[in-house]
Amino acid sequence: MRTYDNPVIPGFHPDPSVCRVEEDYYLVCSSFEYFPGIPLFHSRDLVHWRQIGNVLDRPGQWELPDDTPASGGVYAPTIRYHDGRFHVITTDVVGLGTFLVTSDRPEGPWSDPVRIDLPGIDPDLAWDDDGSCWCAVAGVQVARIDPGTGKVLEGPLPAWSGTGLRDPEAPHLYRIGAWWYLLLAEGGTALGHGVSIARARSPRGPWEPAPGNPLVSHRGSGSLIQCTGHADLVEAADGSWWTVLLGTRPKGYFPEFHVLGRETFLVPVEWADGWPRVGPVRERHPAPAAWHPVEPPPVRDDFDAPALAPQWISPRRRPEGSWSLSERPGWLTLTATGNSLDRPGHTFVGRRQQHPDCRTATLVDPGAGRAGLSVRIDEAHHYDLEVGGGAVSVVARIGPVRQRVAELAVPAGPVTLAVDIRTADVLPPTVTTADGHAPGLRAGGPDTIAFSVEGPSGTVRLAELDGRYLSTQVATGFTGRVIGMYVTEGGAAFDWFDHGPKPVAAR
Secondary structure (H helix, E strand, O other), rough: EEEEEOOEEEOOOOOOOOEEOOOOEEEEEOOOOOOOOOEEEEEEOOOEEEEEEEEEEOOOOOOOOOOOOOOOOOOEEEEEOOOEEEEEEEEOOOOEEEEEEEOOOOOOOOOOOOEEEOOOOOOOOEOOOOOOEEEEOOEEEEEOOOOOOOOOEEEEEEOOOOOOOOOOEEEEEEEEEEEEEEEEEEEEOOOOOOEEEEEEEOOOOEEEEEOOOOEOOOOOOOOEEEEEEEEEEEEEOOOOOEEEEEOOOEEOOOOOOOOOOOOOEEEEEEEEEEEEEEEEOOEEOOOOOOOOOOOOOOEEOOOOOOOOOOOOOOEEOOOOOOEEEEOOOOOOEEEOHHHHHHOOOOOEEEEEOOOOOOOEEEEEEEEEEEEEEEEEEEEEEEEEEEEEEEEEEEEEEEEOEEEEEEEEOOOOEEEEEEEEEEEEOOOOOOOOOOOOOOOOEEOOOOEEEEEEEEEEEEEEEEEEHHHHOOOOHHHHHOOOOOOEEEHHHHHHHHEEEEEEOHHHHEE
């Protein structure tokens, strides 16, 4: 029997929403403070996904100010296809509020936002047989709206808000047969997360909870996958049903840490007695009937294309003049817009870390500037491998502390910077001092992040740092690690950028 591995979209890709158009599937995720916003994926089998763009991809369409806090910005989009047109509804929690964009083609261009005057986050869209459009928001409330103008025509009306757990959110409405179903998340998006469902004859209610709630939850379990929730249902072309949902893969010693953020998982759904049933989210499941593998993104980007690939993101904005693919053909040239990664407004172009064990490297010509490779959660939690002034240094920013932990003199000219991340052993090693004394401390972080300079004469490893300080449990927030190139002084050019998995045996 053919199987697939979870997560189907690894790395910081939370709050998935999916729709089907004939035999094609389209999926969007939250992007929070990163630009471009709302990554958009395509699949023919629900397992193999390829990013084909970003829904919010131009400054005139949507912008975030520099003072947007980490984990602010765009929350929990929903994608739906209706009457020949794609619709994505979402919430910008620091600016526009709830808004809707549309497009004839999933690749875009997507329209300018139409604001919806509804409170709350996690908006959803569903259409009745008479063409009425209903929108549900966290809380949970439902309203009848005009998606063309954003006007609220009826409501918002109170709806079923779950089984009594905290944070009823991520509502999705479905008309299936003679019933309306209301799927929602509750329990918070951490270890208590879960999915529950109710049904009614009308989106106005009254709602009948499922006797088997929660539909999905790993709370209190020993599963390697935790925080499961924020789900969306989809019927496949062959009539089978599936759900996409978020989860995390924590590692390290108690209380464990997750560093990639919340990722997208896929689980089969069965129906019985008029209710969907979902088993535990496993690392491997029997595959759907359709099977259409796609080529994964290449490990190396040589910057030979006329535009940046859709995987590249920047905190809050990427202003014109801060980057160029034409100034030095075959190189990505970055120009400083801020003098520190510790404050918003800096120049950074990166990719989500998608593999627990991975290698990232780049060839950078710093010129007279200061540039490097950074592993970041936010402005207060990042590790930097920086070149400038004739030296390469490793800088750690953890909360209020910023420390230069290593330095190596290098000649002028291009230099290869490399970051190797390897997951830690399950059992934490004892920390020993230089004289061999073991004071009883335990080092049980989720991974180790190693920083190196590579050249013709070999590799020089400058430092190895504990990865727990670049985790959600330490930094807090809703995002995951992003690894990328930056400039904080002058300008610098990057010839290529590698990011790919590193086999565990190759540690």
